[in-house]
Amino acid sequence: MSSDTQVRQSNVDVLIIVSAIVEASLGHLASVMANRYQGAGPAGVIAADWMARFTKYGIKTRVVDKRSHKVFTGQADGLNPRSIEMFQSFNLAGKICSEANPMNEVSFWAPNESHGGIERGRRIPDTIPGISRYVQSVLHQGRIERHILDDMAEKSNGTMKIERGVLPESLEIDESLCEDDSAYPVKVGIRQLSEEESRPKLASKNGEVESGLYKSNLVKDEDDDVDFNPNVPVGDREIINAKYVIGADGAHSWVRRQLGFKMVGEGTDFVWGVVDGVPITNFPDIRCRAAIHSKAGSLMVIPREGALVRLYIQLNLQVDEGGHVDRSLITPKMLMDQAKAVFEPYTIDIPEILWYTGYQVGQRLTSEYAKNERVFIAGDACHTHSPKAGQGMNASMADTYNLAWKIGHVLAGHAPRSILKTYESERRPFAEHLIMNDAQLAKLFSGKPLSSAELNELGVDMKDFETVLERGISFFLGTSIEYFNSEATANGKDGRQQSKQELAKNVPIGQRFPSFQVVSQFDGRHQHLVDTMFANGQFSIVLFAGSMDNAVHRQRLQTIAQRLDSDDGVVSKHTPKDRQRDAVIDIKTVHCGVRTNVEVHDFPQPTIYPPGTYNKLYVDDVSYHAGHGEAYKNYGISKEDGAIVVVRPDHFVGLITSLDGEGMDEVEKYFDHLLTTVPAGQRNSAKDIKIIPQPVV
């Protein structure tokens, strides 16, 4: 590479390096999708959309992708309820769900003792009822990413876009600058590729049908670079000096390799095939997630948008560590022959295979997640596992959903760099858990099914299989993930601050804040409580204040309001003068009186009820159109005692404490630990807010 002095330099707060997945799908589906897809991988788009929300603080983020924009994909992926909750925090669930196919039911199929073909066992809901507002769904990844990138453009006022055809060539970290907040310690050399260079070979051909084999994980990491070392004259080069870099560049991550992190995991991979198309079949559960264990092998049916179906087909192939299967073995005919054998005595035909691929099921985890808390990797760059449980997209998005707001707050001056350590301490244990579950599931799926008569230690007991799958489902839904090992979680473990879990029995500390219906004090509308906290970086302090038509409770809230309005209070202390008062910490009040017995000016101004603001005051009361949300009851909170719950910007529960002076001490302690303390003269002050006088009636 030429020396820095000859090359254009620029500074940026955050550089996100992504790599759009390149898998070709052709025929009908491709023509529909080709002019729509402009993705960047799930981890990348979530990071970008989060950072878009910090552009209001002058924080600049660039997103670079070595692929040209003419990339499209046949990728489909499952969305678990937690991912859809996350979309909803960006106000995107409605848009995405209106296009997605809900996966409603799992049915288990196993060999019939007499005829030897398959027969249906149990049927269960794919999403445990009551666990979330949303159910497991499937939507083409390109559509999902399109909605998120549209949102990124909107939230950044059009300032953010993906820079395509940009090849990263070098990455250096100046470790001496890493603890300096004003420094740009990461140097990334990039080169603008020509349109021709950045357009990947879209697919390999195998007979008439185009496939995703070329870019499946059946290739080596190094193969990914081959396209991008064309021997052409030097393009436009640039050195980007970045404060932070996020490598969300997929399983073959270039960033990970620059950092020297190793992928550690299992030695042997099972090989599976995938086929997409519209089947003609008399198999009755073709619209369910059917988990089939037959004498011929295993198969999973994933119903997709429209009449599309994806089949995951176990193949009689295994690969040893570091090895790769001969891709020429995997053909549409071979896959369908195997599928037909599994479905016996039912018939299945896919007149037009729209796309197919093969992949190796291996569970691997990166040795490290971050270098100097300046360069982070996320998503497939950190962990690989089988796509069958539909966790690839979910786990990847959850990584950057956890990471990006922390970087945003550090750059905005709201939080010290120490908060960044919680990325790995929160996400690595999750990934370990994921990989363990996935490995267990993959083994069961790839094991030979045996009828009870033949059962031996090499086989798979169908009861075990169903039990593990059911237990796995609970984990894979994503709603019970717990950040138990984090400085941002006051769970009392390892010397950390202690919550009062008993005050909100059904709000597990360290897990995502569940959502129940409340009613707006202002206009009586019913809303899910978390829908009043759309993701924009704010921590929320939710005051479950008891009943506002009870004078004692009203006085109790008044006392808390005085602390919150004070210049030494938690809001002023962590919010600079030039920010909106609720920019860092937002106060929501949910009382449990009768809405119409209370007037909004009964609430204390200005921190709890900021004049002219209508998204802070709620009531747990009956609604006009959707019954009673019973929020106190569902959260396990006493209407007499109330509670304070601190919810993080990613909707995870940081602290639960009491609605009194002691509780307020705990709230202050939590934020003192996590956020930057603004010097006394520079604080946002409640005194600057004009109170609206009570009406004189």
Next chain:
Amino acid sequence: MSSDTQVRQSNVDVLIIVSAIVEASLGHLASVMANRYQGAGPAGVIAADWMARFTKYGIKTRVVDKRSHKVFTGQADGLNPRSIEMFQSFNLAGKICSEANPMNEVSFWAPNESHGGIERGRRIPDTIPGISRYVQSVLHQGRIERHILDDMAEKSNGTMKIERGVLPESLEIDESLCEDDSAYPVKVGIRQLSEEESRPKLASKNGEVESGLYKSNLVKDEDDDVDFNPNVPVGDREIINAKYVIGADGAHSWVRRQLGFKMVGEGTDFVWGVVDGVPITNFPDIRCRAAIHSKAGSLMVIPREGALVRLYIQLNLQVDEGGHVDRSLITPKMLMDQAKAVFEPYTIDIPEILWYTGYQVGQRLTSEYAKNERVFIAGDACHTHSPKAGQGMNASMADTYNLAWKIGHVLAGHAPRSILKTYESERRPFAEHLIMNDAQLAKLFSGKPLSSAELNELGVDMKDFETVLERGISFFLGTSIEYFNSEATANGKDGRQQSKQELAKNVPIGQRFPSFQVVSQFDGRHQHLVDTMFANGQFSIVLFAGSMDNAVHRQRLQTIAQRLDSDDGVVSKHTPKDRQRDAVIDIKTVHCGVRTNVEVHDFPQPTIYPPGTYNKLYVDDVSYHAGHGEAYKNYGISKEDGAIVVVRPDHFVGLITSLDGEGMDEVEKYFDHLLTTVPAGQRNSAKDIKIIPQPVV
């Protein structure tokens, strides 16, 4: 105009002439909206989005707008539940509702006897609970139109877009060709304007605040043309030969004036002012639809997106027929002074008025809706009334939602031209009803409120007011509109075909088909029944088939299936060979057995259960995640007798009849009357469909 021989000519099936509303909003709101809004008026966009769904039959539609694309607006409008149901039929409700502000509560305010200021009376829900899945909502018109136009682009595969800066100059109908299906009897001369010509003067200034006065209805029809007769060299001219023309070009409709239709109505107009902004107030119901009758005059509060509020303010001005108020009288200060007087004893201030306008409340209706069933007018071109009840947008969209699919089916060869007469016979009685309700409401609103002590014949009794408003609400929700006077409604009146209303007691014939939850037989998902009928021009025959786990009921359905599979059956008879079998008439079956007792291959193929199709078979059973929809019970249908309900493409109920041979006769009679009969050899035949054999287990 130069003679036709010198001018380029082109043919088009449908020409939609629209006129984007030009009202300026500036300041904060405008900067948000300016780069987003590219509307075309509500009637125009719905017509265009419907026609986009007929492009698949090779039907070509153009949409022209004389305004340039650099038009934006401060217009906000209420959406009633029926309009949101209509959006949902285009699969757009989720997108639009995620941005809209639900108006949840109406509160009535009247003078207090002792202090003379206002006090709160009753509070009621703004939408009658249970009447619809949706509630009255408010969203900026530009956002709504943007979503619809995006959908138009998608559904037309990118072939349809609004042609901006296109001025219509002449319109001629060759009456001798009007009954010839292959003719293009309407000639419209258009001229492409320069960017400069087509950019209207955006606003008049009144002090510092920009207003919408320039384009409010305070100007004469003719004033609308002044901008568009610039004395410049001739631009690119074209004669469009159209089969059909829809004039959705607003209250000052150029199309209406070419046809010579007159607006007929009241002689005296009340004058109201409108102010948009973020108020600082201690009035507690600022987020409700507050209907205020004070001694100083009337006012209505409309809560909008974010913290925005619109105030409709009654002014002490009246205008006689044909007259127009002096616009210079209406200033922000004058409007706010009046508002402040109304709100006493509460205080209100709008530090930054974002937009304001004035309008005259007059109720007028066009003398005719259509010329030769070749040129139609719709929306504000047909009817004007007060915007206060939020009906402008709803009524306009419902006009073209009623009209466009009929034109589509005529052009596609599925229906005879006689169906087009139902546009006026359905929509004019509605408009008359609307205008009557609106006039009553406007008079009450503009009347002087009197305390009971002062009540006399000139005043308004607050009880009357509330009663009329409540009754009006029921009408304005849009869910009870009945097309009682139409050949497409088998209601037995005026010699029309008779329905058996008693078989589906809660499905009023001629009204929109209500929606209740059913469960997919295929995958157990719960869905609203109308969400299985997204608008694409199909009529639906819904077979409420009784219980599929009852052998007698199964046999009954089998008998009906035989008629439906026949080449003389209603599907084949009205569907040409080159169409999908369900293109014109779609069969849905809703049984009421136990889902898991029934297999999908128990349903008769191929018309009722077309192989490879998963959106035809439903069950009224308990769901995993949303309880039991009780559809039979809610529709008032007996589980023993069942029923057949024919639902039109716009979700209005055409026919209710019995689930037997006699009922099938009625179904055939209904469609014989309404649709074209395909000659015997050219029919779509069930025999061409490959049946999937039953599994051999």
